[in-house]
Amino acid sequence: MKDRLVYMDNAATSWPKPEAVEEAMIRAMREAGGNPGRSGHRLSAAAARVVFDAREAVARLISAPDSRQVVFTVNATTALNLAIAGVLEPGAHAVTTSMEHNSVARPLRYLESQGVGLTVVETGPDGRVDAGAVARAIRPETRLVAMTHASNVIGTVQPVEEVARLCRQRGVLLLVDAAQTAGCYPIDVGAWGVDLLAFTGHKSLLGPSGTGGLYVREGVAIRPLARGGTGSRSELDVQPDFLPDQLESGTPNVVGLAGLAAGVGVVLEEGVEAIRRREDELAGRLREGLRAIPGVAVYGPPEGVEAVGVVSFNLEGVEPSDLGYILDVEYGILCRVGLDCAPWAHRTIGTYPRGTVRLSLGFNNTAADVDHVLGAVTEMAAEARREGKP
Amino acid sequence: MPVFVVFPSTHEAMSLDRLLTQAGIDHELVPVPREISASCGFAVRLRPEHEAAARALVDSGGVRTEGFHRLGPDA
Numbered sequence: 001m002k003d004r005l006v007y008m009d010n011a012a013t014s015w016p017k018p019e020a021v022e023e024a025m026i027r028a029m030r031e032a033g034g035n036p037g038r039s040g041h042r043l044s045a046a047a048a049r050v051v052f053d054a055r056e057a058v059a060r061l062i063s064a065p066d067s068r069q070v071v072f073t074v075n076a077t078t079a080l081n082l083a084i085a086g087v088l089e090p091g092a093h094a095v096t097t098s099m100e101h102n103s104v105a106r107p108l109r110y111l112e113s114q115g116v117g118l119t120v121v122e123t124g125p126d127g128r129v130d131a132g133a134v135a136r137a138i139r140p141e142t143r144l145v146a147m148t149h150a151s152n153v154i155g156t157v158q159p160v161e162e163v164a165r166l167c168r169q170r171g172v173l174l175l176v177d178a179a180q181t182a183g184c185y186p187i188d189v190g191a192w193g194v195d196l197l198a199f200t201g202h203k204s205l206l207g208p209s210g211t212g213g214l215y216v217r218e219g220v221a222i223r224p225l226a227r228g229g230t231g232s233r234s235e236l237d238v239q240p241d242f243l244p245d246q247l248e249s250g251t252p253n254v255v256g257l258a259g260l261a262a263g264v265g266v267v268l269e270e271g272v273e274a275i276r277r278r279e280d281e282l283a284g285r286l287r288e289g290l291r292a293i294p295g296v297a298v299y300g301p302p303e304g305v306e307a308v309g310v311v312s313f314n315l316e317g318v319e320p321s322d323l324g325y326i327l328d329v330e331y332g333i334l335c336r337v338g339l340d341c342a343p344w345a346h347r348t349i350g351t352y353p354r355g356t357v358r359l360s361l362g363f364n365n366t367a368a369d370v371d372h373v374l375g376a377v378t379e380m381a382a383e384a385r386r387e388g389k390p
Numbered sequence: 391m392p393v394f395v396v397f398p399s400t401h402e403a404m405s406l407d408r409l410l411t412q413a414g415i416d417h418e419l420v421p422v423p424r425e426i427s428a429s430c431g432f433a434v435r436l437r438p439e440h441e442a443a444a445r446a447l448v449d450s451g452g453v454r455t456e457g458f459h460r461l462g463p464d465a
């Protein structure tokens with residue numbers, strides 16, 4: 001049992017990556033080693049093609065009408081900061097939810113200290129935000145609604161399409177944090193009318209760390225965080241005003257983007273809908289199995305509320321950190337414990353400051369993995385009862 | 391006299407490169423000739439007989455260019 005490794009920390013980053021991703025990265029390193037935006041030689045062209053292919057692949061995945069509107073960053077956090085700082089100015093107002101990751105919460109709180117108004121819409125313990133409540137929080141000076149597409153703590157999927165519609169009616173921009181959905185839950189920015197969508201490359205898109213980006217709807221103006229280092233308009237002292245160059249300063253992560261394009265390729269080949277169905281089934285099996293174990297509390301949405309494959313639980317009388325350690329050392333189960341960078345969400349579900357054990361499913365997990373976890377937690381629960389905990 | 395297509399950004403150059411490749415039209419990515427623009431990055435070089443086809447692809451594909459330029463002497 002100890003030799004077996006069950007990776008269930010895919011909400012932090014996915015592992016293992018498909019072989020196609022490794023191969024694409026090695027190929028890019030060897031055969032596309034030029035600077036994609038600066039020089040005009042063959043290795044430079046090869047690198048530019050790598051970046052172009054990655055942009056096209058992501059645009060296809062999220063149904064962006066035009067791949068120019070996809071800009072690459074090093075992760076979702078940078079994309080979220082770019083979007084938030086790029087549209088909010090002192091005097092403006094923003095709306096967000098109590099389920100946010102601190103990659104949204106912190107930049108918003110910082111801007112609040114600089115004179116931006118902020119309303120945090122609370123959700124119930126199921127984590128699902130009421131679109132009407134978001135709309136009611138909109139004021140005349142509201143410029144941005146920023147919300148996660150799915151919770152990184154309990155998986156709850158938010159009614160993004162409905163919020164997008166309400167935002168459009170009110171002339172407010174909507175920023176969606178798709179870190180937990182891109183690659184494992186369908187996204188259609190064009191049809192939904194989402195203005196800004198941040199994604200990360202290293203989770204369900206199966207790419208390497210150091211990749212991510214922001215979709216910007218055509219016509220939405222964003223102030224860049226960085227300026228310079230675009231091959232384009234070398235003669236000028238001002239940043240180009242067209243995408244992607246305006247928001248992509250400096251040499252990009254070509255090798256990483258080669259991996260990202262390959263990862264997205266694997267996702268598109270399998271189909272997001274198929275991946276979604278598989279992970280949903282496994283998550284159902286996991287939630288149900290955990291709920292049946294005496295002493296286990298499972299957090300998150302009840303049946304009927306949509307969620308991605310992120311499952312949080314606690315075992316009575318055992319600290320999450322101890323549980324995580326034993327799962328790793330005794331059972332080869334790798335997961336995350338604590339607050340998951342999302343203290344707001346843990347307050348919302350009533351697990352602050354202790355946190356939870358978070359199991360997050362991914363592309364490679366199987367029903368046997370889920371059963372292995374359930375067996376391990378069952379044993380640990382029995383052990384805790386024998387020791388008379390609590 | 392070859393035709394050089396120049397672009398506001400590398401992304402646009404890559405778009406046309408891809409469309410020309412898909413259409414089987416012979417072309418090359420080359421550094422932007424200094425006589426045309428001070429921009430770094432790529433121009434697409436074509437034989438003059440392919441200019442019309444390339445212009446059609448630019449229009450249908452929504453590629454943004456900064457013009458088609460004829461520049462000699464080598465063909």
Ligand SMILES: Cc1ncc(COP(=O)(O)O)c(C=O)c1O
Nearest residue numbers: 075076077101103152177179200
């Ligand atoms: C909901 C959510 N937002 C943002 C992030 C940040 O993503 P990244 O690590 O790519 O910056 C994560 C994961 O870490 C997340 O789960």
